[in-house]
Amino acid sequence: MSYSALLPMSIFSRIFQRKATQHLLLSIVACCCIFWSHPPTPSYAQTPATPVISFRQRAPVAIDGRVLFFVSDTANRRATERAQEINAILARLVETPAPPQVEIAQENQLTTLRINNRHLVTVTSEDLREGLTTTEQARMWQQQVIDAFQLAQTERSPLYMRQASIASAIVLAGAIAGHLFLQVSGQFLAAKLGEWLTRNPVLGGEWDDPLKRFVRLGFSGLQVGLWLAVGYFLTDLFPWTRRWRYELFNLFFASLTAPVFTLDQRGYSILDILLLIVFGVLLWLGVRSVTKLFQSRLLNHSHIDRRMQDVLAIAFQSILMFVGLTIILQMWGLNVSSLAIIASVLGVGIGFGLQNIANNLMSGLIITLERNIQVGDFVEVSNLMGTVEYVGARSTRILTLDQVTIIVPNSRFLESEVINWSHSSPVCRLHLPVGVAYRSDPSQVRSLLLEVAKGHPDVLMNPPPQVFFRGFGESALNFDLLIWTREPRKQFFLKSELYFRVEKVLRQHHITVPFPQRDLHLSPQLEEMFSDLLARSNGYPSPDRRTRTPRESLPLNDRQLREIVAQMQGEGGVEVKDRTHRQNLYPACFIGAEAVDWWIATQQLTRSQALQLGQLLCDRAWIESVSDEGAFEDGYQFYRFSPAIHQGEG
Known part of the structure; x- marks a missing residue:
């Protein structure tokens, strides 16, 4: 099979792949079956010689849902009023067991039909068929009324009721059997078609599902048509069901054809609106299929950028939709030029309401033309950072490092600074x-x-x-x-x-990363107060200020300093243990602030003297800072005892 022969089938299969299209076509088939089984009353029961007259000019006269003839408008009365009066009289008489007497009479030089000595209808010149006189027309109506009453009496007899009930049961059973047969046949044919497509290398693959769906859709339409035909046949057997069906369809078609609004001096009904919607949907499906074909067969084989292909496809689709809608509206009877003023007013209102959307659309067009941001780029906009997955007409989709998809309006890429890590080069x-x-x-x-x-x-x-x-x-x-x-x-x-x-x-390599340090200098009075508080909080006796002579200088020799260091290392001295700071381990060290508190409590020193003692020990290199700081600090600083103490003793 050639490619040119497969191309229409490809378009047809893509349309039938959508469930919405299947449902739409199924509804159209059902509506066609309804119109075929019960067409609108203007053409019902008309002979070929009957002139075609619109529904607004003629009204039907019926008995038990069977239309006998039509009456027309006169100079004084509308056709619907005349038909309603005649139908009311016939509906009361049809329930009586005795057959009515239908006569033709002349009243005021007018030909009339009388039933049981009561006026039924006056035959006017507007009611005449071509080539007939009023008397001949009256004789035809008289015979139709007599035949309709005889048939109505027959249908109300017990014998007819039994026969109609038996026929209804037989038809219903046959309908059920036919429904099951169509269902099994559809499944069997779809399975056989799938096997044949599997063996066929030309139509296999992409044609498998579309053709099987088309077969199932066809059999579903046959089942719907079967039940519609059965329903019409069953309601036509009994007079009251036929009358209900007739009244229901009349009400349905009257509601569809009644004008609901007037535009450009023409009334439009619900049926007109439904037809416009159906044509619009079919236009959208057709334009979408043609656009996909244009993009896949023409644009994909060109050397145009992917984003530019999308822009051209959207423009092509918009042009086709505009031309198609213009043609449909003109066929619908609407003067498109009359909508110019309305469109301009709506355009101003929509422009204010959709200015953000228009801004994003124009931003998307600028991004596409400049090509500063493309799919696959790693970008940073505001506080968002991620990979561009899709650049659309209104928004851009970004996948962040947390694997979260964020939709960003295109205007943000033009209104704020954007870092494109992948632009021109990813290095x-x-x-x-x-x-x-x-x-x-x-x-x-x-x-x-x-x-x-x-x-x-x-x-x-x-x-x-x-x-x-x-x-x-x-x-x-x-x-x-x-x-x-x-x-x-x-x-x-x-x-x-x-x-x-x-x-x-x-x-x-024993290179440390320091932490921030701050020095706090206190007055002597505050030092004395904090010394007392620290001594009492650590369990040491508070020094007696009356007997203590503060020593501003430290006249200590090496022996006294060694004794102090030995007390610090002995029982009751400062706490020496392994310590950690910022995930760094410092073995066998003590804290400078704790040493100062210990000297104040045990050596009867002020805080300034304790700081002098610490600095003196650092200068002698008997204690050293783990961070190699020069000055002794009264804070959370780590110090360790130097091996030089023991070397000096030796």
């Missing part, structure tokens, strides 16, 4: 600030940081990593490690891995 530079203690060697720190950067596989060697000495901080020497990577999406993971390696290398 970018990352900054990693590092601070070390003041006693560290800057050259050694620089070498270690470069060694860590060069050892990671995600760090580019060209351009090479760099280390900048940023300056002297309050408590650290500040460095900046600069590296290059071609994976901006992994920058947080890469920074974390590098920081882990930097911390490990610095710890191996």
Whole structure:
């Protein structure tokens, strides 16, 4: 089979793949069956010689739901009023057992029909069929009324009721059997068709499901048509069901054809609106199928960008929809030019109400033309960072690093700063600030940081990593490690891995990362007060200020200093243990503030004298700071006893 022959079938199959299309076509089939089984009353029971007259000019006269003839408008009365009066008289007489007497009479030079000596209808010139006189027309109506009454009496007899009930049961059983047969046949034919398509290399694959759905849809339509025909037949057997059906259909069609609004000096009914909706839906399905065909067969084979293909497809679809709607509205009887004023007024109101949407649409068009943001780019807008998944006409979909999809209006990409890490080139530079203690060697720190950067596989060697000495901080020497990577999406993971390696290398080379320090200087009176409070809180006796002679200077010799250090290391001395700070382990050390409190409580010193004692021990190198700070601090600083104490004793 050639490609040109398969192309219409491809379009047809794509339309039938949608359930909405299947339901729509099934409804159309059902409506066609209803119109076929019971067409509108203007053409019902008309002979070929009957002239075609609109429904607004003629009204039917019926007995038990069977239309006998039509009456027309006169100069004084409408056709519907005449038909309602005649139908009311016939409905009362049809229930009487005796057959009525139908006669033709002349009243005031007018031909009339009388039933049981009562006026029924006057035959006017408007009621005449072509080539007949009023008397001939009256004779035809007389015979139709007599035959209708005879048939009505026959249908109300017990014998007819029994026969009609038996026929109804037989038809209902046959309908059930036919429904089951159609269901089984549809399944069997769909299965056989699937087997045949599987063996056929030309129609297999994409044709399998569409054709099977079309077969099932066809058999479903046959089942609906079967039950509609059975329902019409069963309601036609009995006079009261036929009358109910007739009145129901008349009410239904009257509600559909009655004008609900007037536009451009023409009334439009619900049926007109439904037809407009059906044509609009069919137009939308057809335009969508043609647009997909245009995009898949023409645009996809060109060298145009994917986003530009979407823009051209949307423009092509919009043009087809505009032209199609214009043609449908003109066929519907609406003057399109008369809607210009209404469209302009609505355009102003809609413009104010949809200005944000219009802004986003124009922003999407600008983004598409400039191509600064494309699918797959890693971008950062405001506080959002992620990968662009889709750039639409109104919004852009971004997948964040937390795997959360966020829909961002296109206007935000033009109203705020956007960082596109993937624009032109995905290679970018990352900054990693590092601070070390003041006693560290800057050259050694620089070498270690470069060694860590060069050892990671995600760090580019060209351009090479760099280390900048940023300056002297309050408590650290500040460095900046600069590296290059071609994976901006992994920058947080890469920074974390590098920081882990930097911390490990610095710890191996005994280079510490300091923490912020603050010095607090108190007046002597406050020092005395805090000394008493600390002594009492630690369980030591409060020093007696009346007997104590404060020593502003410390005339202590080496022997006295060794005794103090020995007391600090002995039982009841300062607490010496392994301590951690910022995940760093400091073995066998004590806290400077605790040592000051201990000296105040045990050596009868003021706080300033205790600080002098601590500084003296640091100068003698008998205690040392773990952070290699020069001055002794009365705070949360770690100190350890130096091995020089024991060497001096030896």
